[in-house]
Amino acid sequence: MREFIQTFSHLLDTHTFHTDDQLWPTLRRLLRAHAPSGGAWLPGAIVDDIQAICAELGLEDHFIRQIGATGNAGMAFGAVKPAADVIVLAHMDRPTYRVRSLADGLLYPMCATRFPTTEYRVGAKALRFVDGQMQISARGTLETRDGGKAVYLRVNEGELAWYDTVTMDVEPTFENGVVQGTGLDNCLGVVTALGLAVTLKMIEPDLLTANRRCLLVFTDQEEGVPDAYFGHGAARLTFAVPPPTLGCIVVDAETVNDVLVMGQGAAHGTVSAWSRGAVVPPNLSALAVDLSAAVNVLRPNTVQMNTGYLSRSDDMPLGRWSQILGMMGAPMIEPHTGEEAAHLVDVGRAVDWLSIFTATLLGLYPTVAAHYRL
Numbered sequence: 001m002r003e004f005i006q007t008f009s010h011l012l013d014t015h016t017f018h019t020d021d022q023l024w025p026t027l028r029r030l031l032r033a034h035a036p037s038g039g040a041w042l043p044g045a046i047v048d049d050i051q052a053i054c055a056e057l058g059l060e061d062h063f064i065r066q067i068g069a070t071g072n073a074g075m076a077f078g079a080v081k082p083a084a085d086v087i088v089l090a091h092m093d094r095p096t097y098r099v100r101s102l103a104d105g106l107l108y109p110m111c112a113t114r115f116p117t118t119e120y121r122v123g124a125k126a127l128r129f130v131d132g133q134m135q136i137s138a139r140g141t142l143e144t145r146d147g148g149k150a151v152y153l154r155v156n157e158g159e160l161a162w163y164d165t166v167t168m169d170v171e172p173t174f175e176n177g178v179v180q181g182t183g184l185d186n187c188l189g190v191v192t193a194l195g196l197a198v199t200l201k202m203i204e205p206d207l208l209t210a211n212r213r214c215l216l217v218f219t220d221q222e223e224g225v226p227d228a229y230f231g232h233g234a235a236r237l238t239f240a241v242p243p244p245t246l247g248c249i250v251v252d253a254e255t256v257n258d259v260l261v262m263g264q265g266a267a268h269g270t271v272s273a274w275s276r277g278a279v280v281p282p283n284l285s286a287l288a289v290d291l292s293a294a295v296n297v298l299r300p301n302t303v304q305m306n307t308g309y310l311s312r313s314d315d316m317p318l319g320r321w322s323q324i325l326g327m328m329g330a331p332m333i334e335p336h337t338g339e340e341a342a343h344l345v346d347v348g349r350a351v352d353w354l355s356i357f358t359a360t361l362l363g364l365y366p367t368v369a370a371h372y373r374l
Helices: 002-012 020-032 046-056 184-202 204-209 232-240 282-298 344-361 366-371
Strands: 073-078 086-091 097-101 106-109 121-130 133-145 150-158 165-168 173-175 178-181 213-219 247-251 266-269 303-305 324-329 340-343
Touching (some): 002 282, 020 046, 020 173, 020 178, 020 344, 046 073, 046 184, 073 184, 073 204, 086 232, 086 344, 097 150, 184 204, 184 213, 184 247, 184 340, 184 344, 213 232, 266 344, 282 324, 282 344, 340 344
Parallel strands (some): 247 324, 266 303
Antiparallel strands (some): 097 106, 097 165, 106 150, 121 165, 133 150, 173 178
């Protein structure tokens, strides 16, 4: 295992996202994009930016604008065959609201609300499909009342319509190594998956030799009300492509808790919502523990095991279709607010960890694959 990691480590040192100079502008572009849940796949929305980034990275030939009628985009690497061996998913939509009462700007959430119990205000934009693409129809302030339970949009520019979708709108900043703004959930996952795409392109000859295929999917409509069904984009994917021969990896930002801290590397989880979500099989949990220990020796603070509370994500619908091989992402704080924050160094380390973990699952080191029954 050590030899494999050493070889892969040298590869990662040449990675495009190994420096902040490339990683931060890419993440900033994603954070500024329009990503309403249900419309992230439309022209004018974040899928345009993902496609443009792929072109800049020399990956455009691998990009799939639409996977059927799922509302998901994707990228494929390796052998051309009906079923992928591993599917890696990162949702591209973010917390979204719709108009409940146009008269007073009252909204209803299409997501989990995590506002403070006191009154809260944050910049917001209303989005509408006009002239063939998603555009801003109004700007204003998202305000909460009744202990954070009631949400309103106060418009100060443009005009709100009953069929608009509303998201928070905060200009992202990068200071002292910390990225702050809104949309880190889940632009952190999207940029990490894009980093994996760069790695897969670099090792694609090995994938072809091993007859392995990896599919990356950028899902829409992961966000949803937590006491109802959510992860609709991932659910639709299960009807559009064959199940993977091995399983799925879910890449999503993970919230800091008692055992997970920012600045100490990527987070890796094996159980979501205390088993109300996915539970990773024991052999894959053992692989994550052993592999992370070996990686952290050669590349300190690459990954930390998230043994605390981990929110459910696309693992919910996918777990009924395929095994979940791992849940990972950069740690962050204040999710679903305008003060989301993460350490950029953790994003780069998430790219490293996802790359190493995925390559291991794809059987590029046969001894390890056999030992863990992959």
